[in-house]
Structure formats: structure tokens, C-alpha cells
Amino acid sequence: MFEKHTDTASLKIVEQSAMNAITIDCAIFGFDNGILEVLLVQHAEGISKGKWGLPGGWIKKKESIDNAAHRLLGELTGLDNIFLEQLKAFGDPDRFPLRRVITIGYYALIKREDYDVKAGFTASDAKWYKINEIPDLIYDHNEILDYSLKQLRNRVRQAPIGFNLLPGKFTLLELMHLYEEVLGVAMDKSNFRRKILHMKLLLALDEKQQDVSHRAAKLYKFDPEIYTKLTEKGFNFEF
Amino acid sequence: MFEKHTDTASLKIVEQSAMNAITIDCAIFGFDNGILEVLLVQHAEGISKGKWGLPGGWIKKKESIDNAAHRLLGELTGLDNIFLEQLKAFGDPDRFPLRRVITIGYYALIKREDYDVKAGFTASDAKWYKINEIPDLIYDHNEILDYSLKQLRNRVRQAPIGFNLLPGKFTLLELMHLYEEVLGVAMDKSNFRRKILHMKLLLALDEKQQDVSHRAAKLYKFDPEIYTKLTEKGFNFEF
DNA sequence: ATACTTGTGGTCAAATTTACTATAAGCATA
């Protein structure tokens, strides 16, 4: 289970089977209604009781740090095969108030439609926050989150990881809005359409939007085969 | 002092004042005569005696990991203010043979003209290796080095960090050769010249090459002021 | 004086980007 960050309590939680000076903290991004959000969890006890932070936890002695991150992520969201990348290690000597703990930051992208808060986490435990309405977080979690966002903005321009935030089928305009929101820029829909279609990374489906009060747009899906072919040759996702 | 990697010996080296399950390993790149090289150090004792690896060391209890990396780098090369960036943490459970140790990878770029192997490191202790002539390294250091190289190739296209490998004054062709070597591509000197000058990132000096047996090229230097201005606006260093 | 090497300044066609305009398709309302 992802630890609900605690202070003194967390010290007791470290079992024999876990590394005791290294944690994992993860910024989980979701995209809902055109808005980029991040999943935060609330401290249950300790000196930071009531404060919010990134979900995190300990690394077991026998698992790799990537595995630990995937395990923790699965325990919190119930999701497997989530897009997850390591950011870097954060190691200020007094980032953690009680003793020296280095944390390894990760960021994850999930499809909100698949997500469901798991048992053990009530609505008051875990909550989505808009990325420009982030409160004061515990420890150095604001710094980690800022870095995550920076990294997300960089990576999204290098590789088509943005798809991990969208449902399986999406319209070109939804995709464009995602890029606009993540990168914080305005785009021209006509030019975006031309550019993205020209990459041949999308598969046009024989399906259209439903229940919209205007002309329905064609739905597309992302073609992972073509993607891997393109990444081998190296390509650029600038907009 | 950067540890000359040892196995059993290194365990004793960890003093009270250092974290005992986290190390730092650093890929130090240099550019000499048109060739990209990396600085490796040799094991003095232990089960990997004679094998080469990345220089590394322990993190003191009271220093940040960035500071630790800078300190270690200074101890080995005698250089301050070196360009240094964290890569990420490497944490396979059995990457280190004797117990669980997570390492934080860094990469650094240094100007070979400034570099001098420090006392305590003889020629047989530390040596520059061409990046396509890397031997089998200890532990997971080949993986770390591969990742460094990948990161260097990525970063060099995003930001003008390549300058950290060149002397203070350089010709446009030297700069181009650096990019050709790092990225492994061939470029057109005329087009390169046009593109790089168009960025207005270089300051033309009133000086020319000396002692060359052909027409001397104009020397340029990198203008950090213009660079910071440009980075704020965001720019692209693709070639 | 001549050949040789590298530096520097161009050209031109192709490709891409940017800023628009125009039309199509569907829904909502009068």
C-alpha cells in the first residue's frame, strides 16, 4: 500500500524487508475535461497531519526501484501497466525532518476513465488537484512536483507520451487541447491536424463522437507499432 | 577522494559519516582531437581487481547528493564549477554483488585543456577511453554509461551544453565536429555555420586560429548572457 | 607561381510553418 505520508509513524512502518534511507515519491498526472491534474494524498498523522503530499512508499530489499514504483502505483490506483518514468533522486540532507532520507522521484500518466481510488483510500485521503492550484505540500514535494511538470513538458515534445493521458479513442481536437494544456500554449487546429496526421502515428477509426451537439469528429487511436518504428529512426514531436 | 572502486574494501571505507546504501557514480566526458572520451578508473583490489569502472564514491550524511557529486568530481580532477547533471538512480537489487546498494548516476562535461589527473591517481588508475572502445566495466557501469551517452545526446540537442566540452575559444568547424561526434552524424559545414550564427548565441572574437597549415578560422566564444535570455524564451538546438 | 586545404559566403529548389479563408456537417431554435 502506498504510504499515507506520516512522520514519526513512517519510521515504524519500515519493516526489516525495506531499505531504510530511500523512498519513492510519485507525481501521478491525469487529464480530465481539458484540465491537467495531479493525484495527492493526505497525511493521516504525525507532525504534518492534514497536509497533502505526493504518494510514496518504501523500497523492498529484494525489488528494483522501478518495480517498487510500479507496485506502489498499483496498490494505490489498482492499475497495471501504467506509464511510469523515473525523474531523478532528491537528496537534500534535511529534506526529511527526522533523519536523512533520499527519495527517488517518479511521474506517471494515467487515463482517468480507468482510474478508481482503491480501498483504504477514501475521498479525503486522495484527491485530484489542478496543477495551478497545488497547495503547500509536505517536505520537498512541491519541488518534486515542479520538476515532474518540467519533465512532462519536455518529454511530451520528444515522444508521444501524451497519449497515456487520453482515452483509447480520441478526436484530434482533444489531442490538441491536451498539448495546449500541458505546454501552456495556444495552437491552430488546422495546422495541428495537418502536422499530426502527417506523422502517420494515428489510426483513423471508422467511428465518430457520440452525443455532441455539433458535427461529430472522427475518432482516432494511437498506433503503437508505427510509434516504435518511428522511435527507432528517431523523431521529433514539436508543436 | 573518488573511490577507486573496490568490493570488500569499499565496505570498510564507509565511515560513520556516510550513507551506507547509496553511492554516486559519474560518467565524465571529455572531447579531445575530435574524439569523445570518458574517464574511467581502475579497481585496486577486491573481486573486480583490474577491472575498470566509473569513478564514484559515498555520500556524506550532511551533504546534498549534488554537493557530493561536485566534491567527488573536484577530488578526482581538481576542477571546480564543472558542468554536472544528475542522470537518475540505478537500483537493481543485485547490481552490487555483496549487498544492496543503490547508486545515483551523474554525468559531467569537462574541458580537456583544464584537466589534470590528481595526486593519488596515476596513469594506471585513471584513463580516458574512446566511447566506442569501452571495455567490460564493473557492476552495472556499462548500463550507466550507456544511459549517460543517451542523455548527453538528448541534452545536447536541447541546450547548448556542448560548449562545456570545448576550450573557451573555438572555431565553428570545431563546434560542428563536436556535434558530429556526439550525435554520430555528418553535417554540412555551410549549413551548420548559417544555422548556428543565426541563433546569435556565439560571440565572434577579433582573433584567429594560430599555427594551422591552412587559412586560419575565426575564433568564437559562447555568450552565456544571450544563452540565458534564450533559454527563458525556450529554444531548440536541433541540427 | 602553382597546387592544395580549409574558411566563408552564396544560390536555388524543396520542405515546412504560419496565418488565414472557405466550406461541410450536424444540432438547435424560430
Place this chain on the structure above:
DNA sequence: TATGCTTATAGTAAATTTGACCACAAGTAT
């Protein structure tokens, strides 16, 4: 059913950038 509203989709023309060249300049070496 006609009219307008909204979004989807297609196109166009100018500006910019790229890629593949060529030509001459400025030095060295013979």
C-alpha cells in the same frame, strides 16, 4: 423547414527553414 450556430475538415498563399550544392577567399606547402 429555414436559419443560424458551432465545430470539423480542407485548402491556400506567403514566409521561413532546410538540404544539397557551388564558388571564391585566404592562407600553406612545393
